[in-house]
Amino acid sequence: ASEYQLEAHPVIPKGKPFLLVVLDGWGENKEDEFNAIYKAECPTIKSLKEGAPRRWRTIKAHGTAVGLPSDADMGNSEVGHNAMGAGKIIQQGASLVDNALEDGSMFTGAGWNFAKESWANGGTLHFIGLLSDGGVHSRTDQLFALMYGASDHGCKRIRVHVLTDGRDVPDGSSIKYVGQLEKECENLRSHGCDAKIASGGGRMYVTMDRYEADWNIVERGWRAHVLGDAPNKFESALDALTKLKEENPKLNDQFYPPFVVVEKDGSPVGTIEDGDVVVNINFRADRVIQISKAFEYENFDAFDRVRWPKVKYLGMMQYDGDLKLPSNYLIAPPLIEGTSGQYLCANGVRTFACSETQKFGHVTFFWNGNRSGKISDELEVYHEIPSDNIQFNEAPHMKAAEIAKAAREALLSGKFDYVRVNFANGDMVGHTGDLEATKRACEAVDQGVKVLIDAVEQMGGIYLITADHGNCDDMAQRKKTGEPLRDETGKVAPLTSHTLAPV
Ligand code: 3PG
Ligand code: CO
Incomplete structure (x- = not known):
């Protein structure tokens, strides 16, 4: 595995945990009444954009920028997690x-x-x-x-x-x-x-x-x-x-x-x-x-x-x-070699990956280039929190609190150098097209992120909060002009799909 050997990282503090959070289906989009994130109470995530000591920027998560056939293609979790997990763009x-x-x-x-x-x-x-x-x-x-x-x-x-x-x-x-x-x-x-x-x-x-x-x-x-x-x-x-x-x-x-x-x-x-x-x-x-x-x-x-x-x-x-x-x-599927997991395991980095069932394979299987096994049994713990089998607008908090709790414990335990989680809510509730429920979903994620940032800061570690593609950032179907599409009664047509927004 020597091809995957790395020098010590110049910025990531040695011996301190690194936290990576993927907010599934969480784009940066126009701030209007159909943007569930904007309309929800999300003080933690909003504070991340306020500058020093934090750094904030957007990146493209759809179309040819992530290996999809055209720029009309919205991003999705497979491309998003494949790309993040491998640190490169893969022809999908x-x-x-x-x-x-x-x-x-x-x-x-x-x-x-x-x-x-x-x-x-x-x-x-x-x-x-x-x-x-x-x-x-x-x-x-x-x-x-x-x-x-x-x-x-x-x-x-x-x-x-x-x-x-x-x-x-x-x-x-x-x-x-x-x-x-x-x-x-x-x-x-x-x-x-x-x-x-x-x-x-x-x-x-x-x-x-x-x-x-x-x-x-x-x-x-x-x-x-x-x-x-x-x-x-x-x-x-x-x-x-x-x-x-x-x-x-x-x-x-x-x-x-x-x-x-x-x-x-x-x-x-x-x-x-x-x-x-x-x-x-x-x-x-x-x-x-x-x-x-x-x-x-x-x-x-x-x-x-x-x-x-x-x-x-x-x-x-x-x-x-x-x-x-x-x-x-x-x-033949795209060959995804040199994933971050292969590098990290070759360098002895102890990893805790966690999500609820609906996104569990996203932070493991997709992350590792569509391989279902672990890279290293000794170094990696993959922790799945069972999702409810319901339509998720019925319980928009989903398992955000449970994921936060498990990942917090992992951070504080000192047993892991790297903790990686995915919060499913913005995406799974966004797919129901239910705007009110999606706002609650975003709030649950915001609270989960707060728990994790507190824990990683307490340990003197650093963090990266990102997303795989947009979804809950726009809950309305649009006309070409950008105006929401309405039916005869004036009701806005819900958007159940992902968006083209950057993350
Ligand atoms: C799904 O499979 O649920 C949707 O088609 C895409 O959602 P995901 O890419 O966020 O998983
Ligand atoms: Co989705």
């Missing part, structure tokens, strides 16, 4: 997939050839993934390119299992994306490829759990996609979305229940069977690791799969570099 999954589609290498690689064998032998090609152009986990244009690519390469039967978004894109937009996909399917059918949507559900309720917060989410998806089993059956996906919403007008895109598309006789149009191939279209890892395990692992006990079809399973990328999961994938 989204860009790598775009490049491979553009130069055609997508359709000549080992992953594609492996997938092709299945439909050459009569198997159905299934796609599963987040259906939007949010660009955080996946993109519809990439899905469509793969569908047409498959058809061009002789595929005769495609089934798509859609997860509606409303989190990286506005709530209600899933109708639009499903409509677009229906059209592409129709077009493919008219060219001799039987393409249909087979099942679906909302991303926060079906399939896309992360960090094992709630396996029920993945089980619902498995039953709908694989077994064709869900309480809701409709003759089309568009029908599913409109009728479910009529039944329950409060339903949002993130939380649609699972549904299955059926023929007139009630039989599912596209269960997943032996000999089929399943491609997960998400390029981002965290929310598809669990479903990938369900497809790939022979020994699996997180839930009862009922039936485990013998399929070829591929990720858009390989999602976990330590687990080599999944073993087959379309595009």
Whole structure:
């Protein structure tokens, strides 16, 4: 590990702790009534901007500055934590997939050839993934390119299992994306490829759990996609979305229940069977690791799969570099070497990393370049505080106080040189679009930060408070002019997604 040996740092005091706090989803944005941070009581964080002895500046956290395809791409936690953890900008999954589609290498690689064998032998090609152009986990244009690519390469039967978004894109937009996909399917059918949507559900309720917060989410998806089993059956996906919403007008895109598309006789149009191939279209890892395990692992006990079809399973990328999961994938993930953790461990720095479940993998897995293991068992402690399984505007303080307490103890214990935490609130509550709750979320974070700054100062250490991308700094959808977008009644359309703000 000598390549990672470092000289003593000229500024960081030796023997004193260094504290790093990531405020998830906390951008520096226009100070108006839709900026939850500005409207909340956040005296600690506001005081950080007041100058000496503190230093304050903003940095870009979106677009090409962080390795995303374009400057229209908002930042997200994967890019943010990958970049901070590695101390460098990495060409992200989204860009790598775009490049491979553009130069055609997508359709000549080992992953594609492996997938092709299945439909050459009569198997159905299934796609599963987040259906939007949010660009955080996946993109519809990439899905469509793969569908047409498959058809061009002789595929005769495609089934798509859609997860509606409303989190990286506005709530209600899933109708639009499903409509677009229906059209592409129709077009493919008219060219001799039987393409249909087979099942679906909302991303926060079906399939896309992360960090094992709630396996029920993945089980619902498995039953709908694989077994064709869900309480809701409709003759089309568009029908599913409109009728479910009529039944329950409060339903949002993130939380649609699972549904299955059926023929007139009630039989599912596209269960997943032996000999089929399943491609997960998400390029981002965290929310598809669990479903990938369900497809790939022979020994699996997180839930009862009922039936485990013998399929070829591929990720858009390989999602976990330590687990080599999944073993087959379309595009090789960015190789992230020389992460800060590798340097720090090689130099004997004792590290305490902590967050609650929803962001735990952000300060460990993403931080370490999408590797699920530890770098050093002797030097590192990774401490997870279980998140509640609720919609977070119901309890906007989340686990901020518990994280602060655990990290404070770590700082005061003298056992760690480096304490790294992530406060999830600004992001997770920001994603609900609930402005009032998001203000409470910001206040909980501010109080947590105060506890930690006090502790690190008491120990004579130093600190860095930063963020991965914006979210709670703007809670309103905007017109081109910057004016908030309002509905007929004058109500402001909530912004559930991240922002382009610097941090
Ligand atoms: C999510 O997965 O919750 C959102 O798509 C992105 O949020 P994150 O990048 O802050 O995790
Ligand atoms: Co987020």
